[in-house]
Amino acid sequence: MKKREKIIDFLVPVLSILLGFLISAIMIKATGKSPLQAYKLLFQGSFGKSIYDFFTFKQSGEALLKGAQLTLTGLSVAVAFKGGLFNIGAEGQFIVGAIVAAYFGFILNISPWVNIPIILILVMLISGAYATIAAFLKVKFGIHEVIITIMLNWIAIHLVENWIVVGPFSVQKYIGSATSAAGTPNVQDTSRLMPLFSGTRLNASIFIAIVAVVIIYILLNRTVLGYEIQATGKNIKAAKYVGINVGKTMIVSMFISGALAGLGGACYVLGTEKHFPGVFPGGFGFDGITMALIGGGSPIGTFFTSIFFGFVRAGATSMQLMGVHKTFTDIIQGIATLFIAAQMIIRYFLMKIGRKEKGPIKVMGG
């Protein structure tokens, strides 16, 4: 019976994603184009046209890079979920991480083995601290973290994009007003996450993401802290009653959450962009919410979901060849999330299928 429930837990996100593809196919069809052709291009664009392409990371490198990016913000949201907090603020924490990495990546110039660890640690501390504001206000004054994290997002966006990047830390200020470049100056080469293979942008952020997944998995499932975080997240009254310091636990889980989102921002700046760009493409933090939701809030689930959508997004560019806009993948992602949010619908049908064969899944006592 337990096994059965596990299978359903796994099937729910899989079916949600499939439904996302199915409904999107209808939409593509409605625009007069062939969904099969579009999905074929999507597949080729993400995995490559041949086995050779796949293993030389020509296309799949880009997919893994995007997947790594999604993993870090997804993990951020997932950790907060486990602790009973809804961190809508991964977006802001990502931006804070990005600007901190851009700054220290620029001023530090020792060697990659020194620079990168120092930058990443500083990023995690500062982004973590930024997220902690929300947890602190919740613990101290009972203000809901969703409200605070949304406001912190806007503070980060405006402070960074409309002031720091165009003012005190703009490329003009450092390189000279003659340059037409926008954003912050480029980070030093010693601060960069270099591409792993030629012809692809894939860099060490995939390893950073994997290590983060493993550490978070161990933290949540094998440590006292993880036990306390989950007890607080699953039943705060019970946690309080047995003497767990729930305030402290919430602050710690929010700190970890913020640190992970910041790490995502750092990987983006040090790896993909080389600097904090003048026009910052937002949405990484919000995508993290989607990844954590589809991934069932678990680190492993979030990781696979992120990698999967990394592939979808990498392939989306190819769909443009036949005039299907690449943001179509957002529709797939959005529909999948919708089904996750309304997952009782899917569960109901899965149970109904199960009922015909083996009786209902939930045993009512009495």
Added chain:
Amino acid sequence: MDYALELKDIRKVFPGVVANDGISLSVRKGEVFAIVGENGAGKTTLMNIIYGLYTPDAGEVKIFNKEIKHNTPKKAIEMGVGMVHQHFMLIPKFTVTENIVLGNEFVKNGILFDKEKSKAEVKKISEMYGLNVDPGELVGNLPVGIQQRVEILKVLFRGAEILILDEPTAVLTPQETKELFVTINALKAKGKTVIFISHKLKEVLEISDRITVLKGGKVMGTKNKEDTSESDLARLMVGRDVIFELPKVEANPKEIILEVSNLVIFNDKGIPSVKNVSFKLRSGEILGIAGVEGNGQKELVEAITGLRPIKSGKVKIRGKEIEKFNPWIFRNAGIAHIPEDRRVMGLVLPFTVSYNLFLGRQNENIFSNKGFLNLKGISQFADQKIEEFDIRPRDRNLTVDSLSGGNQQKVVVAREVSYDPDVLVASQPTRGLDVGATEFVQKKLIEQRDEGKAVLLISLELEEIMNVSDRIAVLYNGEIVGELNAKEATEEELGLLMLGVKDMRKEVAK
């Protein structure tokens, strides 16, 4: 014979469990028929089959001599079956009338809700059965007993001839229960058939005409009220003799462990709900706190377990005053707590049995080492407690929300006792438990006393207070209005104290 309901060889299997195993019974028209059994005996499954929520794997359901195939709740309602659930399905912000007619509203001018006619109709029905309810009152403002009447009216309004009451007294005070029984008799007098599900044998014997006992999904017997007794039914239910008198040796109280003086505690609304309460609790004794619900018990328990700050007064443990009201500090000082609601506070429901068994002790050496969980130690500890406290099924990896209420409570009791506390505060420790589990928990409390712990028992069940405690203090309106020796206390005297009619302090003053 005219039967309202006949069941023949009903069988329902869930994966791994035979919930109903060939159940046959017939309910006569116009009788009060009780179905009793422990939690997990198959009562709820059977009711859900009658009400059309489940389809039986085999067997036959006949309502008023008509066989029902492919039953659904809609069909059942049409056939005259009405169900009053244990947890009410009412909308607090709607009036009594609105709740009752919901889904079957009277309409005027084609589209408008005919309030007057609805009200009149509700009034008519409520008068017919002597169910006094103000049709215009908001349901949220009504006490639980009256809300239940609204539920019954709802069912009657839909034309029910057979009323199924699922554990209707679980949420009621003794007075409200008496009123419910008046209602049930009124229904019977009007020719309605009532199916009464319960595990409180005293009540069943009082109200029913015939009683069927279920155990393990099977019918153990159907008895006429006149031909049976409480112990007879209990034997059928549990499968062995149940001792209603708990075996208990004389208490041997020693030093004072917990001393509470002049305690004033405010409730959530900022109103004092405990006023100047003082008592002493010695090791080796059980002090029972009796009282009608809402007389300050909740706040008192929360304060002496550190969950709620006090306004003034003192709490001393072994002579040392505790100043900071924080659960962690109270636990460290030696107070363990079985909370009144195991599902809300006592357990983390999505956690496994083994994870719930060491909740709060995660930093101790058996359970962790340098911040990492000691999974082997946790499992060994869990297996040991599961054996010792007879937690079923014997599987530490099940989540506790899949256990029955009795076994959930055993997990809580096992954990709290394993703290090896000086003081054990047990708040309504047997609420909602069946006979077997109740007996188990009460025995454990006495066992703890005999081991020299100080036990504070807070309960709404007078019978429990009288059987388990050595001394009884009665809480009324936030004050202790009397303290009695449990052996000398009578139900009448306690009742008068609980209702505030009598105040022993004044008598002493005189």
